[in-house]
Amino acid sequence: MSSLPPDVAVRRARPVDLAALAAFVERCSTDTLHRRFHGAGDRPVRRELARIASPTAAHRSWVAVTTDGQVHGTATLAWSRSGTTEAAFLVEDAWQRRGLGRALFAAIAVEAARADVDVVVATVQADNDRAVRFLRAVAPGVRPRYVGGAELDLSIPVAAASIAASIAAPRSGPVSGGRALVSASVEAA
Numbered sequence: 001m002s003s004l005p006p007d008v009a010v011r012r013a014r015p016v017d018l019a020a021l022a023a024f025v026e027r028c029s030t031d032t033l034h035r036r037f038h039g040a041g042d043r044p045v046r047r048e049l050a051r052i053a054s055p056t057a058a059h060r061s062w063v064a065v066t067t068d069g070q071v072h073g074t075a076t077l078a079w080s081r082s083g084t085t086e087a088a089f090l091v092e093d094a095w096q097r098r099g100l101g102r103a104l105f106a107a108i109a110v111e112a113a114r115a116d117v118d119v120v121v122a123t124v125q126a127d128n129d130r131a132v133r134f135l136r137a138v139a140p141g142v143r144p145r146y147v148g149g150a151e152l153d154l155s156i157p158v159a160a161a162s163i164a165a166s167i168a169a170p171r172s173g174p175v176s177g178g179r180a181l182v183s184a185s186v187e188a189a
């Protein structure tokens, strides 16, 4: 199992991270950005980065940062009006398979449990094997379900996931013991 490199910490995103987030996105490949932003143009991506850097009651994000302040990964948890809680992940290509995604998931899972959230939905493209394998690896118990519009939902009991995640990545914060379920929605190409 990949563990977080010693010079990387996962913490809440904050407004001061905006420039580092922009630089982080610049370093990501087109394909990786497509997986996270689904082909959105520059302006929507910039809006999303501003959103990541500015948490509200409806959404909050985490960043994986090195000691030099550079951002190499981010994860967001967002509450929609319909009651759905969504999760999204992005790790810079050169830093993938080094445990950043797992640690970011730990933060999401712990926060979801703390908020007593039942379901978190992460929307990814259905041919995004990386994301599917990632979610299956970090969230044992994920249940896949195809939904319309070429999407797939993956549902994960987050209480177990948050405990497993906190063991795998203790720097992401304590486990609150809430009852929750994490779900990932996968959109087909």
Ligand SMILES: CC(C)(COP(=O)(O)OP(=O)(O)OC[C@H]1O[C@@H](n2cnc3c(N)ncnc32)[C@H](O)[C@@H]1OP(=O)(O)O)[C@@H](O)C(=O)NCCC(=O)NCCS
Residues within 6 Å of the ligand: 001, 002, 032, 033, 035, 036, 087, 088, 089, 090, 091, 092, 095, 096, 097, 098, 099, 100, 101, 102, 103, 122, 123, 124, 128, 129, 130, 131, 133, 134, 135, 137, 138, 184
């Ligand atoms: C999906 C993503 C966030 C994973 O981040 P990551 O930092 O590479 O993930 P980790 O290193 O923590 O990997 C954790 C485990 O997930 C699985 N995994 C991750 N990437 C994988 C891949 N490309 N192939 C197979 N398994 C993979 C592995 O089991 C891995 O553990 P291991 O490295 O010890 O074998 C990253 O690939 C990414 O940003 N992709 C583009 C954006 C995207 O698809 N977002 C939607 C995600 S819901």
